[in-house]
Amino acid sequence: MMIVAGQSQSAYFLEEELPSTERSHTLSVLVDNEPGVLARVVGLFSGRGYNIESLTVSEIEHSSHMSRITIVTTGRPPVISQIMHQLGRLVPVHKVVNLTWAGDALERELALVKVSGRGEIRDEALRLAQAFNARIVDATLDSYVFEITGAPADIDRFVGLMKDCGLVELARTGLAALARGKAGI
Amino acid sequence: MTRQMTGAEMVIQALIDQGVDTIFGYPGGAVLPIFDELFQQEEVRHILVRHEQGAGHAAEGYARSTGKVGVALATSGPGATNMVTALTDALLDSIPMVCITGQVPTTLIGTDAFQEADTVGITRPCTKHNWLVRRIEDLPAILHEAFRIATTGRPGPVLVDIPKNIQFQMGTYDNCKDKALTQYHPAVKGSDAAIREAVELMAAAKKPILYTGGGVINSGPKAVALLRDLVKMTGFPITSTLMGLGAYPASGKNWLGMLGMHGTYEANLAMHDCDVMVCIGARFDDRITGRIDAFSPKSKKIHIDIDPSSINKNVVVDLPIVGDVGSVLEDIIAAWNARKPVQDKAAHAAWWKQIDGWRAKKCLAYRPSAEAIMPQYAIERLHALTAGRDTYITTEVGQHQMWAAQYFGFEEPNRFMTSGGLGTMGYGLPAAIGTQLAHPGALVIDIAGDASIQMNIQELSTAVQHNAPVKAFILNNQYMGMVRQWQQLLHGNRLSHSYVDSQPDFVRLAEAYGAVGIRCSKPADLDDAIEEMIRIDRPVLFDCHVVSLANCFPMIPSGKAHNEMLLGTDVSDEEIETAIGAAGKVLV
Numbered sequence: 226m227m228i229v230a231g232q233s234q235s236a237y238f239l240e241e242e243l244p245s246t247e248r249s250h251t252l253s254v255l256v257d258n259e260p261g262v263l264a265r266v267v268g269l270f271s272g273r274g275y276n277i278e279s280l281t282v283s284e285i286e287h288s289s290h291m292s293r294i295t296i297v298t299t300g301r302p303p304v305i306s307q308i309m310h311q312l313g314r315l316v317p318v319h320k321v322v323n324l325t326w327a328g329d330a331l332e333r334e335l336a337l338v339k340v341s342g343r344g345e346i347r348d349e350a351l352r353l354a355q356a357f358n359a360r361i362v363d364a365t366l367d368s369y370v371f372e373i374t375g376a377p378a379d380i381d382r383f384v385g386l387m388k389d390c391g392l393v394e395l396a397r398t399g400l401a402a403l404a405r406g407k408a409g410i
Numbered sequence: 411m412t413r414q415m416t417g418a419e420m421v422i423q424a425l426i427d428q429g430v431d432t433i434f435g436y437p438g439g440a441v442l443p444i445f446d447e448l449f450q451q452e453e454v455r456h457i458l459v460r461h462e463q464g465a466g467h468a469a470e471g472y473a474r475s476t477g478k479v480g481v482a483l484a485t486s487g488p489g490a491t492n493m494v495t496a497l498t499d500a501l502l503d504s505i506p507m508v509c510i511t512g513q514v515p516t517t518l519i520g521t522d523a524f525q526e527a528d529t530v531g532i533t534r535p536c537t538k539h540n541w542l543v544r545r546i547e548d549l550p551a552i553l554h555e556a557f558r559i560a561t562t563g564r565p566g567p568v569l570v571d572i573p574k575n576i577q578f579q580m581g582t583y584d585n586c587k588d589k590a591l592t593q594y595h596p597a598v599k600g601s602d603a604a605i606r607e608a609v610e611l612m613a614a615a616k617k618p619i620l621y622t623g624g625g626v627i628n629s630g631p632k633a634v635a636l637l638r639d640l641v642k643m644t645g646f647p648i649t650s651t652l653m654g655l656g657a658y659p660a661s662g663k664n665w666l667g668m669l670g671m672h673g674t675y676e677a678n679l680a681m682h683d684c685d686v687m688v689c690i691g692a693r694f695d696d697r698i699t700g701r702i703d704a705f706s707p708k709s710k711k712i713h714i715d716i717d718p719s720s721i722n723k724n725v726v727v728d729l730p731i732v733g734d735v736g737s738v739l740e741d742i743i744a745a746w747n748a749r750k751p752v753q754d755k756a757a758h759a760a761w762w763k764q765i766d767g768w769r770a771k772k773c774l775a776y777r778p779s780a781e782a783i784m785p786q787y788a789i790e791r792l793h794a795l796t797a798g799r800d801t802y803i804t805t806e807v808g809q810h811q812m813w814a815a816q817y818f819g820f821e822e823p824n825r826f827m828t829s830g831g832l833g834t835m836g837y838g839l840p841a842a843i844g845t846q847l848a849h850p851g852a853l854v855i856d857i858a859g860d861a862s863i864q865m866n867i868q869e870l871s872t873a874v875q876h877n878a879p880v881k882a883f884i885l886n887n888q889y890m891g892m893v894r895q896w897q898q899l900l901h902g903n904r905l906s907h908s909y910v911d912s913q914p915d916f917v918r919l920a921e922a923y924g925a926v927g928i929r930c931s932k933p934a935d936l937d938d939a940i941e942e943m944i945r946i947d948r949p950v951l952f953d954c955h956v957v958s959l960a961n962c963f964p965m966i967p968s969g970k971a972h973n974e975m976l977l978g979t980d981v982s983d984e985e986i987e988t989a990i991g992a993a994g995k996v997l998v
Contacts, residue, residue, distance in 0.1 A: 228718070230593050257592065260542065265534060272535050303722060310719035316539040316559060316594045 227410075228313035228321040247301045249278060250325040251332060251402050252309065253410060257317040258284050258292040265315050266294055275300070275308050279334075279377075281399035291319070293410075295400050322410055324402050332402045336380045341368040342391035350390035357383045368393070412584045417549050418443035418577040421510060424553035426453050427585045430481050432472060432847055433457070434465035438485025439525060440512030443577035457847060457876055460868035462489050464840035466496020467866070470505045471841030472848045474827045475802055477630060479560050480507045480844065486514055487525030490571070491532060495834060497567045498536040502831025503653060504628055506565035508556045509537075515575040516544060529571045538566030539594075543573070546581035555591035563596030564717040565628055596716060600733030605741045607729055608688070608712050612742075613751030615686035617761045618646045621669065621698075624653030624830070625691015625715060625735050627823040633736035634823045637690065638662075640739055643746060645758060647765055649677035651692050652815050653830045660819030666765065667774075670698040671966050672812040675773035675975055676765055678964075681706050682972035683764070689713045691735045694724040695831070696997075704971035714738045773964045774816055775979050783933050785810065785885045785956040789817035789857065792883060795940045800852040802845045804828065806838040806862030809891035809962045814857040836865025839882055843869060846878040853881070853944060860886040861910055863951075870923040873949040881943050881950045884916060887958040895961050898983075899990050920951035931955035961986065969994025 256262050263282055270277050279297040284290070298308060305323065312321045324330035338359070340350045347367070354361065354371045357379070363370035373383055377400060384395060404410070415423065421444050425433065434457045437445045448456050459465040462484040469480030480500075484493050490511045500507045514523040530542045539559050541552050552570055560568045612618060620641065626633050634657050641648050641664050648658050649669040658665055667674030669681055678700075681687065687709045692698070694713075699705040702724065711727040713720070714735055721730040731738050776786045789810075803818060804827040805811040811828055820826050827845060829837040838856040846854040856863075863884050873880050885891075893908040917927030926946050930939040930953070943950050963978030967989040976989055 230595065260544075261530060261534065261540075264531070268535055303726070307719065307723055310721070314564075314596075314717060314719050316592050319593055 227323075228309055230313065230319050245302060247299060248325070249297055249299050250305050250323055251330060251400065252296045252298065252312070253320075253322045253324055253402060254294040254296065254312055255319040255410060256292050256294060257319070258290040259317055262292065262317045263294070265317065266296070266312065269311055269315065270298070270308075273311065275304070279399045281401060295402050297400055320410055322404070324404055327404045330402050330404050332376055332400055333374055334377050334380055334400050335372065335374045335398045336384065337362070337396045338371045338373060338384060338387055339368060339393040339395070340371070340387055340391040341393050343367050346390055350387065353383070353386050353390065359383065412582050414580055415583050416443065416447075416577065417546055417572060417579050417581065418447045420549050420581065420583045421553065421572070421577070422447045422451060422454060423583055423585075424550065425481065427587055428479070428554070428557045430454060430479070433481040433483055434459055434468040434472070434844065435483030436462050436465055436485070436489060438489050438512065440486035440514055440574045441483060441489070441577075442512075443574065444483065444510070444512065444572075456483070457843070457872065459840065459872045461866065462492035463495050463836065464843075464866050464869040464872060466493050466507070466509065467499070467834070467837050467840035468844030468847075468869075468872075469507050469509075470496060470500050470503075470837075471804060471827050471844030473505050473507055473844075474841075475824050475845040476848045477824060478506075479557055480505065482507065482509045483511075484509065485512045485525065486529065487527045489525075490527055490529040494532060494536055495832075497533055497569065499829050499832040499834045499837065500567035501536050501538065503829065504565050504624060505567065506560040507567040508560050509567060509569045511569060511571045512577070513542065513571045513573040516573045517575065519573065529569070533569050536567070537569045540569040540571065542571045543576055546576055546579040549576065549581065550583050551586050551589070551591045554586050554589070558590060559592070559594055562594065597732060598716070598734040598737050600714070600731040600738040600741060602741070604729060604731045605738065605745055608731060608742060609745045609749055609751070611686050611710055611712060611729065612644060612646075612688065613746070613749065613753060615646075616754055616757035617683060617685040618644070618688070619680050619684040619686075620646050620648040620688050620690060621650070621681065621692055622648060622654045622657055622690045623651040623692025626654055626657040629691065629735035631823070633691075633734075633739060636736060636739035636743060639743055643743060645753070646688070647680055647762070649673070649681065651695070651698055651830070652828060654692065655815060655826045656820035656823045659821040661821060668815050671700070672816065672962055672964065674816075675771050675964055675977065676768035678966065678972040678975060679768045680765055684709045687711045689715075689727070690739070691715065693720045696724070699725060700966045701969055701971045706972070771977065773975075773977050776960075777979065779957065780933060782957045783931065783936060783954060785813050785887065785960050786817050787933065788885060788936065788954050788956060789813045791936050792855070792857070792940060793818045795937060796853060796855070796944065799944075800849070801825065802827070802842075802849060802852055802854045804838040804841040804845060804854070804856045806856070806858045806865070807833045807835045808859045808862055808893075809895065809960075810857050810859040810862075810885040812962045813885070818857070835862040839863060839866050839880070840869045840872070842880040842882070843873050843876070843878045846873075846880050847876065854878075855881045855883050858882050858884045859891060860884055860888060860913060861890040864914070867919070870920070870925055870949060870951070874924040879947050879949055881952060883943070883952045884954055885956050886913075886916070886953050887956050887960065888913065889958060891960070892962065894959075898961070898986055899967065900995055903987065916951045916953035920949075923949075925949035925951060927951050927953065929953040929955070967994055968997040
């Protein structure tokens, strides 16, 4: 399902045959990169009682001042559809796409993971990092910082294992997501 | 054509280019350059109010009675925060409004400067869109875009916050009235397939109903005319929300009265029992639906709305049509005429017979009194004595508002200005002033309550200063009547703080303001007193003493369905006090 500013947004054609269970949805929102646009989107979620599991925002096209906001939220299809329509009526919003409904989207996140320790635990951390294709971006005699990129679930698994390997701290970027195939948003 | 001018001049020039003749405002440090420009020109009339909330509601009254944009002007900090209620009111009732606020100079933003507030931050959730203008180059396009956004699609309030140094700065003004700054272009035309299907559903209906709302009036006179054609063409019964009153005349033979919490018995039961419901420019608000899981259980629902987010928000509908009411009704009527459907005459006759049975309940009947004025009687007399005049009605919020909606028959659109969505006490008097200034020769009456009128009573001074001969017709029962009614319904009749002690003497108050005060407490004197009020060509406070404990009926108690109404004449105090169950108590 896609909502495009200015195009007929009749739910009549778009909202049939949706699964009816609550699940997590990834929304891509193309917006004008202007002051306050993120506050508008976030305020809409808090004001109307929707939750945000993850939110990523960055300018994607400097010349046209466009940003892409990727939001992960949870709800049943009517709620998700209402969220999309509420987003769609914000003035700076150009497009709202539900990548989950579009099917099998590419979802990636980057995390920096700091662990500390010596001896066996340090070796174990290094072995696991290799198994997960994490890169070492900083090392001291008693610490590592790993960089890992992957689907959020993979990062969850890696971070879970690092808890037993001297995890000190963690920074995650939030989700970047695109639909597969040749078509653009 | 471009010209060099200051930011403050650009504001005035943009107003002129947009055809604005009247604005409502209050000066202050951060808007002084704009007020200086106002002083030096004669094309835009500025109405000085007494509180910025009054400016906002006056702009709303102006907008709703004309169909044009209402414009308000306020200073930074408290000027802007005082405007918040009016902006929220305009957002909930979809009123086109442009609010211009001054801001501290850009160099002081973020320093907690004197009269600094984060105006765009505070007003972000209560405007359709807003801007803080940081560069003079952006100002002309933003000013014109503000008008375009306020009026396009679902109308609403828009705010432009202009720092004082930008108001002084020189720049190039371009009349970019018809250029779009943003990509905002809502769809106007409904889908052809959906319209064809709507015609099929309507043609086959055996128990149809039209449920209309403020969207019809917002769409404009063409939509109103088309709605009346649609009723004539289909013969369907029609009801309306509070916001849509007057789109179809109250004297029309297909009119069922208003629906919803204080709607008529016939309108609500017809909504409950219908088989095809056509919702036109309304939004299934909780005041309309009552208990949502028992709302019109047997009907196919068609929903025409320009805002896609209104579709399936509260009630899941069978056939949504996203588009402007005027455009969609035009297409529906054309499709109907092309198809020339044969309606089930027998079914329609049976449906009308059923409706006539509900009408026979006479749900708006009340016990008359020869000693004291019944509030319903006061509205009936006000309606009768103003019929045939060029009359506009505004209201405050509460029992008097519902009695106005029930007993004052509105024949034309844009004649009833009331705070529907937000329920803002204090709306009516400033809205009446805005209405009066847009229609100088008309009779403008604010039907008020004794509590509500005091929320913006200071605007009486505005009315006197600007020769706006508005009439505040106060149904004075010494209570916040609707609060008292709900305390009786929900809280064992413990009337916590709903009695208004130490009420002012409204007659002397009017005189203190330089207006006229009239008091009436006997039914026998009422007609003469109302006639006198109408004759006086000055602002009037009419203190109409009515019985103090009347309840507003009929009523769908909170948490109940359309077919579980309380009617006025045959309901006991005990029934009132047990009408709302535990689940309904937590609802508003």
